[in-house]
Amino acid sequence: MQDASRYGYWQTVGADAIRYGGGSGLGAVLKLLAGNRMFRVTFTLRSCQAARGLPAPLRAPLLAACRLAHRWTQHSAAMDLPWETEVGPGLRILHGWGLVVNANARIGANVTLFHGVTLGQKDDLLPSGRVTHYPELGDGVWVGPHAVVIGVSVGDECIVAASSVVTKPVPxxxxxxxxxxxxxxxxxxxxxxNPAPVAGRPGVSAAAVAPMPG
Known part of the structure; x- marks a missing residue:
């Protein structure tokens, strides 16, 4: 699974745009922002995470503005994708309605999520207390409509069929x-x-992932 922190803001935005078939340039991103409600959600998520890393004088006001924008894009797309969620480059959401993701979930690169997908936590009640597990999707995972992944890992390049309920790790x-x-x-x-170039594949470095032209 790719470490999302390895990639810069424009790299992740460009990779997301590639997944929607629009290329990674500024024009393609603007076109997607104007016409694709699912892309707008991932864009505001990336913007929140970028604002979180800014120096102190700018961080608070910009993060507040980005979080407000992210709340609006989620509402307009009828989905719940918290801005804190760790998401690798190249996320594509199809239809989007009813998508629910736990804020502590981890999503790899080039992942595809359909409408109604739930990535939720699992709580084990043990004599020593409650133990919580969060879902993790590897790179290249495809999750079909209304599938549920509860507190387990799904390995790279897996396919989760529609309406499946996954409660055990998937190789x-x-x-x-x-x-x-x-x-x-x-x-x-x-x-x-429309896979985006991802570091870890032969000949691809993190710096080369979907750069945004100036």
Missing amino acids: RRTVVAGNPGKPVAEVAVPDIP
């Missing part, structure tokens, strides 16, 4: 389906529409 390149979710096949070709 890399596995198709999981059903309630409870069970492995049903091996992924021969990952389902990543």
